[in-house]
Amino acid sequence: MKPIKISRRTFLKGSGVAAGALSMGFFDFTSWSRESMEGPVTRIPTICNGCGNRCAIFAYVKNKRIWRIEGNPEANGNQGVICPKGHGYIHDLYNPNRIRSPLKRVGTKFQPISWDQAYKEISQKINIILMDNGPGSIFWVNYPMPNHAYALRFMHSLASPHYFTHGSTCYTARNAAWNFTVGKLPSNDLVNSKYIMILGRNPAGGIDLGQVKDIVKAKEKGAKVVVVDPRHSETAILADEWLPIKPGTDLAFLLAMINVMIDEKLYDKDFVENHTVGFQQLEDEIINYPPQWAEKICEIPAKTIVRIAREMAMQKPRALLHRGYHGAFGAQYLNSFQTARALAITNSLLGNINREGGIYFSESANLGELQPTHPAPPGPSGSKADGTGIPGRYPLGAYGDGISHSIPELALRGILKCGFVYHHNPLRTNPNPKRVIAGYKKLELLVVIDPVLSETASIAHYVLPASFYLEADDAVDTKHSGKQAQVSIQQKAIEPVFDTRSAFQIITELAKHLGVGKYYNFTLDEANALRLKPFGVSLESLKAKGVLPVGPQWKEGFVKADTPSGKVEIASAVLEKLGYPAVPRWEAPLVSPDDKDPHSFRLIHGKQAYHTHAMTANQPYLMAISRRYDMIRLWINRSRAEKIGLKDGDVVQMKSMIGEGKIRVKLTEGLHPSCVWLPSGYGNFSKYLTTAYDQGVSYNDFLPTLFDPAVGHVMASEVIVQVKKV
Numbered sequence: 001m002k003p004i005k006i007s008r009r010t011f012l013k014g015s016g017v018a019a020g021a022l023s024m025g026f027f028d029f030t031s032w033s034r035e036s037m038e039g040p041v042t043r044i045p046t047i048c049n050g051c052g053n054r055c056a057i058f059a060y061v062k063n064k065r066i067w068r069i070e071g072n073p074e075a076n077g078n079q080g081v082i083c084p085k086g087h088g089y090i091h092d093l094y095n096p097n098r099i100r101s102p103l104k105r106v107g108t109k110f111q112p113i114s115w116d117q118a119y120k121e122i123s124q125k126i127n128i129i130l131m132d133n134g135p136g137s138i139f140w141v142n143y144p145m146p147n148h149a150y151a152l153r154f155m156h157s158l159a160s161p162h163y164f165t166h167g168s169t170c171y172t173a174r175n176a177a178w179n180f181t182v183g184k185l186p187s188n189d190l191v192n193s194k195y196i197m198i199l200g201r202n203p204a205g206g207i208d209l210g211q212v213k214d215i216v217k218a219k220e221k222g223a224k225v226v227v228v229d230p231r232h233s234e235t236a237i238l239a240d241e242w243l244p245i246k247p248g249t250d251l252a253f254l255l256a257m258i259n260v261m262i263d264e265k266l267y268d269k270d271f272v273e274n275h276t277v278g279f280q281q282l283e284d285e286i287i288n289y290p291p292q293w294a295e296k297i298c299e300i301p302a303k304t305i306v307r308i309a310r311e312m313a314m315q316k317p318r319a320l321l322h323r324g325y326h327g328a329f330g331a332q333y334l335n336s337f338q339t340a341r342a343l344a345i346t347n348s349l350l351g352n353i354n355r356e357g358g359i360y361f362s363e364s365a366n367l368g369e370l371q372p373t374h375p376a377p378p379g380p381s382g383s384k385a386d387g388t389g390i391p392g393r394y395p396l397g398a399y400g401d402g403i404s405h406s407i408p409e410l411a412l413r414g415i416l417k418c419g420f421v422y423h424h425n426p427l428r429t430n431p432n433p434k435r436v437i438a439g440y441k442k443l444e445l446l447v448v449i450d451p452v453l454s455e456t457a458s459i460a461h462y463v464l465p466a467s468f469y470l471e472a473d474d475a476v477d478t479k480h481s482g483k484q485a486q487v488s489i490q491q492k493a494i495e496p497v498f499d500t501r502s503a504f505q506i507i508t509e510l511a512k513h514l515g516v517g518k519y520y521n522f523t524l525d526e527a528n529a530l531r532l533k534p535f536g537v538s539l540e541s542l543k544a545k546g547v548l549p550v551g552p553q554w555k556e557g558f559v560k561a562d563t564p565s566g567k568v569e570i571a572s573a574v575l576e577k578l579g580y581p582a583v584p585r586w587e588a589p590l591v592s593p594d595d596k597d598p599h600s601f602r603l604i605h606g607k608q609a610y611h612t613h614a615m616t617a618n619q620p621y622l623m624a625i626s627r628r629y630d631m632i633r634l635w636i637n638r639s640r641a642e643k644i645g646l647k648d649g650d651v652v653q654m655k656s657m658i659g660e661g662k663i664r665v666k667l668t669e670g671l672h673p674s675c676v677w678l679p680s681g682y683g684n685f686s687k688y689l690t691t692a693y694d695q696g697v698s699y700n701d702f703l704p705t706l707f708d709p710a711v712g713h714v715m716a717s718e719v720i721v722q723v724k725k726v
């Protein structure tokens with residue numbers, strides 16, 4: 001990598017945010033300030049790891065320290081900007097809570113050990129466990145990252161099928177529905193749309209920077225934006241119309257939208273005739289769902305549903321319903337899969353599939369493979385014990401992701417005996433922490449790879465300190481897909497501050513110590529060069545730019561879907577064969593609050609723009625935002641709150657069938673009366689996280705262990721709580 005040199009003048013112009021990084025101690029200020037005034041600034045293109053968006057950034061380094069970061073304007077995804085979490089999280093590089101060397105549990109304490117000792121002891125223990133219990137007894141679970149291919153290869157080289165991602169807590173219902181309908185997960189052409197409907201997705205809070213920019217640009221060109229959300233979200237602030245839906249009932253709303261479009265013949269007949277299968281079955285089913293029926297369930301007036309269906313149809317095909325992520329149907333409700341199916345079908349009735357201003361198939365880079373240069377290991381010797389995949393227990397579940405929140409159950413049943421948790425914190429991000437703790441504690445060997453002692457790391461037998469993203473090279477990434485495919489790369493901006501390692505280094509060393517090193521006979525650079533081979537771009541040039549366009553430009557027009565029929569499957573023969581409705585059908589949520597009980601609410605939740613999951617609550621600058629604006633509060637509808645004697649700021653006791661906790665309330669008109677809304681970034685209970693510890697509660701404290709019967713996801717909003725003043 002050739003760093004770009006920048007003059008001091010140009011640099012100082014834009015470096016207002018720098019002060020924070022310098023205030024954390026560890027060095028002599030006078031000599032530092034002299035050196036830093038005089039030293040050159042280098043700019044390293046890399047990727048932000050403050051959340052899964054993995055925005056392309058430039059890291060500025062001076063005097064071997066991170067000075068600041070800014071967005072890389074070349075990236076489709078973040079379009080040159082970064083968010084508060086991105087700004088804040090860089091400071092965690094110097095957070096005193098970071099782990100400085102490998103740790104081994106001795107009794108109730110951790111003892112620092114060398115990497116060599118850690119690798120040797122871990123691999124010896126694994127050898128014995130695998131000898132006694134077979135290859136299926138080991139697992140790896142992680143946040144899905146560009147380097148996951150090496151983790152999967154690691155599990156396969158040990159012949160275990162048990163590689164998992166966090167998908168079952170995030171997106172598996174949504175993905176399955178899009179797969180069954182159009183064959184893959186599409187993107188939203190927000191910028192060119194004339195009518196944008198967003199259900200249960202909040203890109204201005206559950207941040208997607210490019211999407212927010214595109215929504216604003218579309219609005220400037222006259223587009224109408226409708227947000228369907230029980231809560232007046234940050235995105236609702238941008239909208240022309242906010243429809244406060246009763247949570248868990250989006251399916252009824254969508255079925256009624258379809259009903260109107262079919263009844264009034266508003267749909268795109270040409271598209272339906274030429275590019276879909278099963279319209280007749282939908283027509284037969286949909287007569288059951290007139291807007292008057294839906295109004296009673298979703299509490300959006302029938303006349304509003306009719307008007308919106310007409311308005312959208314007027315703008316077709318440049319009208320879209322956002323493809324969704326987590327909030328309304330990623331992994332929330334018993335009916336999430338059907339909701340996402342209905343949403344995909346409504347889009348196809350608008351004839352917007354792969355059209356400007358509609359839903360489109362982004363150009364994604366198909367990375368080169370390690371094979372045949374580096375032959376793949378033989379692979380797993382059995383199927384996944386969580387039951388994903390056909391003929392699995394969860395036929396709509398994603399085999400690649402697995403059902404990660406089943407790991408504690410599989411450990412309690414003695415099927416999984418040892419495992420690695422990488423960039424993932426199930427004790428805090430999985431439902432029912434008592435059960436999760438019991439499961440993970442049952443393991444004979446738990447190894448956690450993390451920069452800090454997260455909840456999960458704090459119960460591990462060994463903790464391997466991960467390098468911070470600004471200290472670590474990583475695998476070529478394809479995250480920035482859009483109208484043109486892009487590849488991007490994370491590369492180290494500074495040397496590790498402590499004795500830490502990257503994921504690639506750790507996996508490679510573990511493999512060597514376990515006798516399967518022949519599958520890791522390559523350096524990261526060699527592997528990255530192979531990934532780039534199909535595009536004819538060099539690793540050098542990618543490292544110099546951070547992001548590079550590869551492949552052709554997206555072209556408008558529907559050609560073929562990746563489905564068995566090659567068409568959009570309004571009715572799915574595969575679903576029918578598996579015993580599910582071929583076309584969406586109304587399905588009530590699993591649980592509902594008791595209408596007669598003034599204390600009974602559905603607990604829903606969501607992201608705030610300045611926190612990522614429960615991962616950044618330990619960042620002092622980001623936590624300062626939460627405190628300053630009093631954001632660690634439970635939202636409750638004002639009129640319902642007053643009925644149970646609550647005032648703004650009161651402390652309540654919230655109780656579900658599995659847990660309880662205390663939290664202050666925020667009274668608001670901006671929330672559907674049937675639910676309370678909890679920000680999802682708090683409730684850390686690891687005492688090693690000194691800023692995050694004991695601040696607020698987490699929805700997982702209240703959510704029982706559930707598995708959606710078709711997809712296997714967590715059903716994260718199927719929980720009823722009792723809320724009472726303390």
Ligand SMILES: Nc1nc2c(c(=O)[nH]1)N[C@H]1C(S)=C(S)[C@@H](COP(=O)(O)OP(=O)(O)OC[C@H]3O[C@@H](n4cnc5c(=O)[nH]c(N)nc54)[C@H](O)[C@@H]3O)O[C@H]1N2
Pocket residue numbers: 051052053085170199200201202203205206207208228229230231233245246247248249250324325326327328330332604605606607608609610611612613677717
């Ligand atoms: N700041 C921040 N940004 C993030 C993340 C983060 O942790 N922090 N994480 C990233 C990840 S991994 C993800 S998955 C995405 C998630 O992004 P989103 O899917 O946008 O996330 P949420 O905030 O969970 O939910 C969005 C909205 O859904 C609403 N909602 C809840 N139940 C219902 C319902 O039944 N119907 C409807 N219509 N709405 C409902 C909530 O009130 C909330 O406003 O964000 C990504 N970006």
Ligand SMILES: Nc1nc2c(c(=O)[nH]1)N[C@H]1C(S)=C(S)[C@@H](COP(=O)(O)OP(=O)(O)OC[C@H]3O[C@@H](n4cnc5c(=O)[nH]c(N)nc54)[C@H](O)[C@@H]3O)O[C@H]1N2
Pocket residue numbers: 049142143166169170326422423424425426428429430449450451452454466467468469606607612613614615680681682698699700
């Ligand atoms: N309480 C709560 N639970 C949730 C959510 C929530 O918002 N709140 N959101 C749900 C959703 S949408 C999702 S996607 C999942 C996400 O949940 P997880 O997959 O558990 O992800 P994070 O909570 O982001 O945790 C990431 C862990 O990785 C560590 N980490 C950060 N950077 C690195 C690195 O470079 N290397 C390594 N090895 N580790 C690193 C962090 O310190 C943290 O302990 O959680 C789901 N469950």
Ligand code: SF4
Pocket residue numbers: 048049050051052053054055078081082083084085086087207208209
């Ligand atoms: S959205 Fe923010 S935290 Fe996430 S990758 Fe982008 S800049 Fe980083």
Ligand SMILES: [Mo]
Pocket residue numbers: 169170171326
């Ligand atoms: Mo997520």
